[in-house]
Amino acid sequence: RTDRTFTMLKPDSVEKGNVGPILEKITAAGFRIAAMKLTQMTVADAQEFYAIHKDRPFFGELVQYMTRGPIVAAILEKDNAVEDFRTLIGATNPAEAAEGTIRRLYADSIGENAVHGSDSDENAEIEGQFHFAGREIF
Numbered sequence: 064r065t066d067r068t069f070t071m072l073k074p075d076s077v078e079k080g081n082v083g084p085i086l087e088k089i090t091a092a093g094f095r096i097a098a099m100k101l102t103q104m105t106v107a108d109a110q111e112f113y114a115i116h117k118d119r120p121f122f123g124e125l126v127q128y129m130t131r132g133p134i135v136a137a138i139l140e141k142d143n144a145v146e147d148f149r150t151l152i153g154a155t156n157p158a159e160a161a162e163g164t165i166r167r168l169y170a171d172s173i174g175e176n177a178v179h180g181s182d183s184d185e186n187a188e189i190e191g192q193f194h195f196a197g198r199e200i201f
């Protein structure tokens with residue numbers, strides 16, 4: 064099986080109508096969509112998903128942002144998926160993201176940064192299972 068990563072097109076991407084253009088860049092880069100849906104995280108969901116950041120000063124702001132509207136959650140498949148997807152999205156801070164990356168093109172700030180990409184194969188699996196049942200993954 065080829066590698067998988069997990070992504071969320073965050074509420075700002077949905078609000079600004081950037082879902083189509085971002086998905087176009089993702090598929091053009093060679094990722095196959097293995098699972099995808101429009102969903103909204105509850106506060107409890109976001110606190111659990113981002114538990115690793117719970118002591119950071121921005122945690123409250125992060126939970127508020129990620130729960131304020133729907134997101135597009137997806138599992139993506141490609142060789143070297145985790146690393147290649149992080150290259151495609153660019154640095155966490157869009158001001159530092161490389162030319163042509165999704166965050167450079169569509170993110171406003173380090174907080175509202177348009178997209179999520181898993182940081183390891185292990186987290187890709189955990190995060191994918193957080194959002195999708197087995198029968199939703201193809």
Ligand code: CMP
Nearest residue numbers: 121124125155173174175176178179180
């Ligand atoms: P991501 O890397 O996908 O997951 C953690 C998120 O926390 C990150 O995206 C940003 O949305 C947010 N984040 C990280 N650093 C900061 C920061 N310094 N200020 C506000 N939000 C941040």
